[in-house]
Amino acid sequence: MTASAAGKILIAAEPEEELEQIVAAAVAAGHEDRAFTLEALRSRLPEPGAPYAYSADERATGVMSVAVAVPNRGGKPSESISLTSPMEAATEDSLKAGVPELKRAAGRLSELLEGSVY
Numbered sequence: 001m002t003a004s005a006a007g008k009i010l011i012a013a014e015p016e017e018e019l020e021q022i023v024a025a026a027v028a029a030g031h032e033d034r035a036f037t038l039e040a041l042r043s044r045l046p047e048p049g050a051p052y053a054y055s056a057d058e059r060a061t062g063v064m065s066v067a068v069a070v071p072n073r074g075g076k077p078s079e080s081i082s083l084t085s086p087m088e089a090a091t092e093d094s095l096k097a098g099v100p101e102l103k104r105a106a107g108r109l110s111e112l113l114e115g116s117v118y
Contacts, residue, residue, distance in 0.1 A: 005067035
C-alpha cells in the first residue's frame with residue numbers, strides 16, 4: 001500500500017489515524033524500514049481527491065505505474081486498477097496520458113462489479 005500506485009490511490013484520503021496504522025503495519029511486515037514515518041508516507045501520496053497516483057522505482061526497480069481507484073456505492077474505494085510499464089518502454093508523461101482511459105475503464109469495471117461484489 002505504501003510503495004505502489006495501486007495502493008497509494010486507495011489510502012490517499014485516509015485520516016491520519018489510519019495512515020499511522022498503515023505505517024506501523026508496513027514497518028512490522030518488513031515492507032518499510034524502521035525509520036519510515038507518517039511524513040514519509042504522506043510525501044509519497046497524491047493529494048486527497050487527486051485523479052490518480054504515480055510510482056516509479058518504488059515497489060520494483062525499473063517499473064513505473066499510474067493507478068486510479070475503482071468507484072463503488074460506498075464512496076470509499078477498496079479496489080484500484082493501474083497501468084504499469086518498464087521504465088525503458090515509457091516515460092512518466094506517456095504513462096500519465098493513459099489516465100483518462102484508465103478512469104473510463106475503472107468506471108466501467110465498477111458498473112460490471114456492482115451486481116456481484118459491491
